[in-house]
Amino acid sequence: MQSARVSETQAAAAMPPRPRPLVRMEGVSKVFSNGTLALKDMSLTVGQGDFLSLLGPSGCGKSTALRIIAGLGGATEGAIDWPVANYDAEGRPDRRVSFVFQDPTLMPWANVYRNVRLPLSLKGGGGGAAHDEIMSVLEMVGLAGFAKAYPRELSGGMKMRVSIARALVTRPTLLLMDEPFAALDEITRFKLNDDLLALRDKFGWTVIFVTHSVFESVYLSSRVVVMAARPGRVFAELEVPAGYPRDPDFRTTGTYAELCRQASETLQAAILASVRP
Amino acid sequence: MTASETRAEPASPATVPRAPSRRDGIAWRLLRLAVPVVTLGLLVVIWQVAVDTYQIRPFILPRPSAVWDALIENWDTLSRSLWVTVKVTLSALGLAVAGGVLLSILMQSRWIELGLFPYAVILQVTPIVAVAPLLIIWTSPNTQLALLILAVLVAFFPILSNTTAGLKATDHNLLNLFELYGANPWQRLIRLKIPSALPYFLTGLRTAGGLALIAAVVAEFAAGSAGRGSGLAFRVLESQYRLQTARLFAALLLLSLTGVAIYFATSFISWLLLRRWHESAVRREN
Numbered sequence: 001m002q003s004a005r006v007s008e009t010q011a012a013a014a015m016p017p018r019p020r021p022l023v024r025m026e027g028v029s030k031v032f033s034n035g036t037l038a039l040k041d042m043s044l045t046v047g048q049g050d051f052l053s054l055l056g057p058s059g060c061g062k063s064t065a066l067r068i069i070a071g072l073g074g075a076t077e078g079a080i081d082w083p084v085a086n087y088d089a090e091g092r093p094d095r096r097v098s099f100v101f102q103d104p105t106l107m108p109w110a111n112v113y114r115n116v117r118l119p120l121s122l123k124g125g126g127g128g129a130a131h132d133e134i135m136s137v138l139e140m141v142g143l144a145g146f147a148k149a150y151p152r153e154l155s156g157g158m159k160m161r162v163s164i165a166r167a168l169v170t171r172p173t174l175l176l177m178d179e180p181f182a183a184l185d186e187i188t189r190f191k192l193n194d195d196l197l198a199l200r201d202k203f204g205w206t207v208i209f210v211t212h213s214v215f216e217s218v219y220l221s222s223r224v225v226v227m228a229a230r231p232g233r234v235f236a237e238l239e240v241p242a243g244y245p246r247d248p249d250f251r252t253t254g255t256y257a258e259l260c261r262q263a264s265e266t267l268q269a270a271i272l273a274s275v276r277p
Numbered sequence: 278m279t280a281s282e283t284r285a286e287p288a289s290p291a292t293v294p295r296a297p298s299r300r301d302g303i304a305w306r307l308l309r310l311a312v313p314v315v316t317l318g319l320l321v322v323i324w325q326v327a328v329d330t331y332q333i334r335p336f337i338l339p340r341p342s343a344v345w346d347a348l349i350e351n352w353d354t355l356s357r358s359l360w361v362t363v364k365v366t367l368s369a370l371g372l373a374v375a376g377g378v379l380l381s382i383l384m385q386s387r388w389i390e391l392g393l394f395p396y397a398v399i400l401q402v403t404p405i406v407a408v409a410p411l412l413i414i415w416t417s418p419n420t421q422l423a424l425l426i427l428a429v430l431v432a433f434f435p436i437l438s439n440t441t442a443g444l445k446a447t448d449h450n451l452l453n454l455f456e457l458y459g460a461n462p463w464q465r466l467i468r469l470k471i472p473s474a475l476p477y478f479l480t481g482l483r484t485a486g487g488l489a490l491i492a493a494v495v496a497e498f499a500a501g502s503a504g505r506g507s508g509l510a511f512r513v514l515e516s517q518y519r520l521q522t523a524r525l526f527a528a529l530l531l532l533s534l535t536g537v538a539i540y541f542a543t544s545f546i547s548w549l550l551l552r553r554w555h556e557s558a559v560r561r562e563n
Contacts, residue, residue, distance in 0.1 A: 072453050099457050105450040108554045109472045119458045122468075150554050170458075 020083045021045045022174060022206050023069060023095075028078035030064055030232075038064045040231035041078070046174075048084070051200065051207045051244075053217035053224045055263065057271050061232020062210045066176050069208065070099050095174065098167035102179040104159035106151040112138070112162050113147040119170045130169075137168045140199060157188035164192075168199070177209045181216070193219060194248065201245045214263045218256060219246070226266045229274035236266050339523035347523035348530065355512060355524075359531050362508035365421065365493040366539070369428030373485055376429070377436030378478065382466070384441055394441075401434040405492065409499035421506065424496045431492035435484040443477025444470050476555050479547040486539040494532065509535075 023046045030039040039061040046052055054062040068075050082093040098119075106115045113134060120130045138144045141161040151159055160180060167175060181189045193216060200207060211217050217224045221240050228235040240259055242250060250256055321341045327333070328340045335343060348355065380397075384390040405427055416422040447470050455465050497510035507515075509528050516525035551558035 067453075070457055072456060097457070099454070101450050101454070103450055105448070105454055107451065107469070107472065109475070111553075118454075118468075122455070122458045122460045122464055152554060152556070152559065 020048075022048045022050075022082070022084060024081040024083065025065070025069070026079050026081060028065070028068060028075045028080065030061070030068060030073075031076045037231040039068075039075075040233050042232070042234055043078075044225065044234065046206060046208060048173075048206055049204060049222075051209065051220055051222045053209045053211055053221040054227055055211055055214065055217045055224055055267060056227030056232075056235070057229050057267075057274055058212065059232070060227040060229035060270070060274065062227050063178050064232060065227075066099075066178050066208060066210050069174075070097055070176050071095065072099075096170070096172050097174045097176060098170055098172035100160075100163055100167050100175070100177040100180045102182055104151070104156075104163040106159060106162055106166075108151050111148050111150050112143060112154075112165075115151070115162055116166045116169055118166060133169060137165045140168065141165045141195070155188075156184055157192065160184065160188075160192060161195075164196075164199075168203075171203075173206060175205045175207045177207065179210050179212065182212070189216070190248070196220065197244070197246055214260055214267060215251075218259045218263055219251060224263055226263070226270050228270040235270040235273060238263055238266065336520045336522045339526060343523040344526040344530065347521070348527035351524055351527065355509070355528060355531060358507055358509045358512045358528070359535065361421075361506060362490075362493055362497075362510070362532070363535060365424050365428055365508060366490045366535070369425055369432050369493065370482075370486055370489045370539075372425075372429045373432035373436050373489065374482065377433050377481070377485075378440055381437050381440035381444060381474075385444060385466075385470075390441075397434065397437055400430060401438075405431050406495050406499050409496050413500050420500045423500060424493055424508070427496035428489050428492040432485040432489040435488065436478070436481040439477045439481030439484075440474055443474025446477070447473045476551060476557060479543075479550065483540070483543045483547065486543045487536060490532070490536050490539060 025042055025044040028039055028042045029037070031037055042061070042065060044052075044065070054065060056062050064073075067073055069080060082095060085093040085095055087093050107118070110118075116134050116138060117130060120133070135144065135147070138147060141164055143158065143161055143165065146154065146158070151162070154162065163180070181192050184192065196207075197220065199205075207220075209217070209220060218240060222244075224238040224240060225234055226236045226238070227233065238259065242253075242255055324338075325341050328338055339347070380393065384393060408430070409423065409427055412423040412426055413420060416426070451469055451473075452465070455469055460468070493508065494510040497508050498514065501511070501514070509532050512528040513525055513532075516522070516528060548558050
């Protein structure tokens with residue numbers, strides 16, 4: 001594995017010691033049934049409270065890595081370890097994971113309320129007790145007045161908010177986001193970025209965020225992991241020394257500009273290293 | 278919600294004043310009804326005048342008024358036959374829906390699909406009328422049963438193939454989502470696969486509704502049953518033998534109206550179930 005650490009060592013040393021990691025990928029490889037090597041020997045440790053972005057060109061396996069962490073399709077080799085999770089009798093970790101897909105992935109036949117209720121009702125708890133919970137997450141994403149609306153009546157940004165509300169309603173510890181804002185216009189995207197940061201500060205989630213936008217990854221993350229393709233692998237990692245909470249002013253700081261420049265260069269190097277077959 | 282995000286349609290009709298649309302008005306609806314009615318009236322008038330002007334003999338083409346008279350005169354026989362045909366058609370449709378939906382759900386299993394689907398196709402491509410004589414021997418002397426079986430066989434396939442296609446077309450991301458939240462196979466079927474198959478099923482239902490009526494008529498032609506228990510198809514044949522062309526037209530009229538009623542009923546069911554969410558049932562507005 002080529003892993004160049006670009007981070008400022010002083011900044012890393014200044015950070016408080018981390019508690020036990022939330023999830024660890026160890027030597028994970030994934031081969032698809034058509035023979036494509038999507039991921040090769042990927043190792044990644046995600047600490048509690050990290051906001052980690054997976055940044056890379058298309059085909060670098062960032063979405064695949066996210067899905068493996070979510071438990072959607074197993075790894076061909078290697079292991080996913082959940083050091084702090086409780087394990088059930090059959091040895092499955094209680095991961096408390098929520099997933100936000102690139103598409104809002106809403107059920108078109110169900111209104112906003114029933115879409116958000118889905119994770120609860122699949123676990124048999126969609127009844128009266130869930131009502132307050134559902135309304136409170138709708139409130140958080142600013143859609144309290146739209147509980148009865150159907151997905152086709154909403155704009156792209158609002159659908160994404162419903163998708164986020166559905167992810168929140170289970171009170172996850174780890175939020176996995178697969179290019180959630182990629183299909184949105186920039187104004188909506190910036191707004192949702194800020195909302196995401198605010199919700200993260202409120203709930204203290206750990207987030208793994210897949211993106212192909214350098215600016216988005218630097219704005220949101222505490223760690224940016226740059227990946228290269230063919231085969232998909234970790235190429236380099238950048239620490240973002242700025243703390244939270246962050247607000248739009250962060251975008252105008254010199255630190256932000258410098259980090260974006262670094263991330264861009266690293267991404268360019270990763271693209272060059274993604275040799276064509 | 279922020280102003281920057283309300284770029285598409287107003288989401289909740291309650292919060293936004295409704296744009297006036299001329300297509301919503303009562304006048305518009307009346308006009309939509311009036312145009313076809315006027316067309317029909319014109320056609321009937323031209324027909325009547327043409328028959329009188331060219332002195333067409335009534336057993337070739339009766340005047341519309343003669344058709345109407347025949348309908349009134351033979352109402353007892355014709356209405357009884359209508360009821361027989363409607364009964365066969367609707368029971369066939371019901372059985373085809375039950376069987377087609379059940380089988381397409383069973384065919385979610387790859388093995389059952391491999392074992393059954395080729396034979397469902399063979400059943401579909403074999404001209405069913407050709408099977409009629411055989412069925413009539415088997416079910417004799419109960420001809421109605423033969424008609425019912427034939428109509429079911431014809432109506433069954435569109436339901437089966439459409440519902441199967443719908444169940445397969447379930448959004449993969451939603452399937453992933455259900456897996457992520459630990460849905461069991463039953464929840465996946467009831468909450469995800471069946472709702473996403475619904476528009477496909479309804480398309481199948483509309484096709485099957487028309488086919489069930491056609492099959493009920495064609496099967497009765499093949500069976501050639503006579504007597505009090507006969508359907509409208511037999512009345513058509515009977516009128517032909519007797520050169521009662523006006524009565525033949527009256528029977529045809531009843532068959533057409535039955536077909537139209539079935540079409541509207543299935544379309545209405547479809548609209549009722551899809552109007553809130555499916556693009557096919559929602560008016561496009563730009």
